[in-house]
Amino acid sequence: MFEIKELKKEKYIDVIYKLETKIFTDPWTKKMIKGEFNNKLAVVLGIINKKTKELVGYSFLLNVYDEIHINNIAVKNSYRKKGLGQKLLDYIINYGKENYFSRITLEVRDSNKIALDLYYKNGFILISRRTGYYSNPKEDALILMKNLKENS
Numbered sequence: 001m002f003e004i005k006e007l008k009k010e011k012y013i014d015v016i017y018k019l020e021t022k023i024f025t026d027p028w029t030k031k032m033i034k035g036e037f038n039n040k041l042a043v044v045l046g047i048i049n050k051k052t053k054e055l056v057g058y059s060f061l062l063n064v065y066d067e068i069h070i071n072n073i074a075v076k077n078s079y080r081k082k083g084l085g086q087k088l089l090d091y092i093i094n095y096g097k098e099n100y101f102s103r104i105t106l107e108v109r110d111s112n113k114i115a116l117d118l119y120y121k122n123g124f125i126l127i128s129r130r131t132g133y134y135s136n137p138k139e140d141a142l143i144l145m146k147n148l149k150e151n152s
């Protein structure tokens, strides 16, 4: 019913931007999203509802040396709590292992308990804190990491 795939085409910029502005208080601009589609080190993943062809979730990844950095991961509000965030994260972890990356890192708002729950239960650990990293509202970022080289 849902398919996760790499999005290659800029036709997704508008729909991702629309979701960004609904989901985040500090959304990425269209220019930033476009930049991801043109960045050779970036991978844009989408969750597609196969029946309606609707994009219902997405993730921006950045491949840096032996590390995957998750820049963003989001599921459309009406599609949450159905296992799609987990499915997307499973895809990213498998992608990392299959392509011999050593670890996955990400930043998350200190108050984002839902996302933290998802990450911790998937073996991410807290490695540092960036004080006042986020704006609107100003908040610390927690830096999390998952090692892909150990059995986890």
Ligand SMILES: CC(C)(COP(=O)(O)OP(=O)(O)OC[C@H]1O[C@@H](n2cnc3c(N)ncnc32)[C@H](O)[C@@H]1OP(=O)(O)O)[C@@H](O)C(=O)NCCC(=O)NCCS
Pocket: 023, 072, 073, 074, 075, 076, 079, 080, 081, 082, 083, 084, 085, 086, 087, 107, 108, 109, 112, 113, 114, 115, 117, 118, 121
């Ligand atoms: C984080 C997010 C992607 C999870 O997507 P989702 O499809 O709802 O997640 P799933 O249904 O796959 O749930 C996976 C796990 O996430 C956590 N979770 C999801 N919704 C939760 C909730 N309302 N309360 C607490 N934990 C929750 C749980 O650990 C859950 O596992 P469980 O079902 O076994 O309890 C989604 O909530 C989202 O898009 N949030 C806004 C964007 C965001 O904050 N992204 C993270 C930026 S770093």
